[in-house]
Amino acid sequence: MDLLKSKATRRHNTINHQCFVKCVAAVLAGICIGYWILTRFEITLWKPVYPLNILLVGDWGRDGSHNQSLVATQMGKVGEKLAIDFVISTGDNFYDTGLSGIGDPQFATSFTNIYTAPSLQKRWYAVLGNHDYMGNVLAQLDAALVLRDHRWFCRRQYQLKRYLCQPPLSGLCNYAVDFFFIDTTPFINEYSLPGIHEMFDWRGLAPRDIQLQHQMKALDQALEQSTATWKIVVGHHTIRSFGHHGDSKDLISKVLPILEAHGVNAYINGHDHCLQHIKSNDSKVHFLTSGGGSKAWQGIQKAKKSELHFAYDGQGFLAMSLNERSLNFDFYDAFGNNLHSIHIGK
Numbered sequence: 185m186d187l188l189k190s191k192a193t194r195r196h197n198t199i200n201h202q203c204f205v206k207c208v209a210a211v212l213a214g215i216c217i218g219y220w221i222l223t224r225f226e227i228t229l230w231k232p233v234y235p236l237n238i239l240l241v242g243d244w245g246r247d248g249s250h251n252q253s254l255v256a257t258q259m260g261k262v263g264e265k266l267a268i269d270f271v272i273s274t275g276d277n278f279y280d281t282g283l284s285g286i287g288d289p290q291f292a293t294s295f296t297n298i299y300t301a302p303s304l305q306k307r308w309y310a311v312l313g314n315h316d317y318m319g320n321v322l323a324q325l326d327a328a329l330v331l332r333d334h335r336w337f338c339r340r341q342y343q344l345k346r347y348l349c350q351p352p353l354s355g356l357c358n359y360a361v362d363f364f365f366i367d368t369t370p371f372i373n374e375y376s377l378p379g380i381h382e383m384f385d386w387r388g389l390a391p392r393d394i395q396l397q398h399q400m401k402a403l404d405q406a407l408e409q410s411t412a413t414w415k416i417v418v419g420h421h422t423i424r425s426f427g428h429h430g431d432s433k434d435l436i437s438k439v440l441p442i443l444e445a446h447g448v449n450a451y452i453n454g455h456d457h458c459l460q461h462i463k464s465n466d467s468k469v470h471f472l473t474s475g476g477g478s479k480a481w482q483g484i485q486k487a488k489k490s491e492l493h494f495a496y497d498g499q500g501f502l503a504m505s506l507n508e509r510s511l512n513f514d515f516y517d518a519f520g521n522n523l524h525s526i527h528i529g530k
């Protein structure tokens with residue numbers, strides 16, 4: 185019996201050994217062939233809690249220099265994290281003198297070849313700045329640029345509605361944000377002075393007085409008709425600023441009363457090459473400067489603490505996330521640091 189048991193045990197061990205060898209060989213073969221290991225991937229995409237997320241940047245087009253490329257890289261990262269819907273440019277899109285024509289290589293070297301991150305391959309809604317008016321202003325407004333880069337959308341003044349429900353379908357959603365884009369360069373009186381007036385390309389515009397009256401009336405009517413939850417106005421020049429250029433008296437007298445009369449939540453601009461948040465007790469409008477797309481470091485003037493809530497005179501950009509109850513802004517520097525957050529609630 186013991187002999188039989190011993191033979192059986194040896195046979196059993198031999199079978200186990202053969203199985204083990206076969207298994208190891210199979211595993212090694214499997215690893216080598218690579219078809220039976222289920223590689224684990226984790227889904228890291230973050231679903232935004234806000235139905236609309238955008239980035240805003242201004243004063244940028246310098247062929248990547250003055251940290252434009254660095255800002256663009258961080259915009260790409262924040263844009264991916266927020267899964268942004270589009271980008272807004274607050275003007276001075278191409279330095280120093282706008283585009284020379286629709287074939288100007290700078291459109292590629294300062295825009296297409298710089299903002300290459302996948303998250304930034306969305307529509308760019310742009311306004312014109314004073315430097316854009318110093319080149320061929322009609323080129324930036326030309327539909328031919330869309331053929332060179334499908335993202336480009338630039339007009340003198342326009343409005344944009346976005347519903348704030350998921351999915352953002354009109355008719356099924358009671359909440360929306362209205363953006364009003366205005367052309368501020370013609371408002372600046374200094375640019376109409378002899379000797380300076382000739383530096384700008386005013387083609388396509390009515391005489392200044394008439395043009396400004398039309399633009400103010402159009403903005404007033406559009407805001408009057410807006411039933412949106414949030415109203416945001418975007419222009420190139422500052423209304424309120426403690427940056428290099430400071431306040432714009434021309435816009436304070438002509439545009440600010442319209443914004444205040446219609447309960448505009450925020451006016452967002454470039455022109456001063458910095459990031460700022462100004463909110464005074466005597467106005468409901470938040471003034472945000474996002475003009476840090478490239479050349480910066482021009483200094484910040486002294487200001488009342490009760491008005492100037494944040495100022496940074498280096499490069500950076502602004503992110504905006506909103507739903508029907510809250511409007512949120514985050515300023516980022518060229519290294520992706522979140523410098524300042526604003527929460528406006530309903």
Ligand SMILES: [Zn+2]
Pocket residue numbers: 276313314315420454455456
């Ligand atoms: Zn400017």
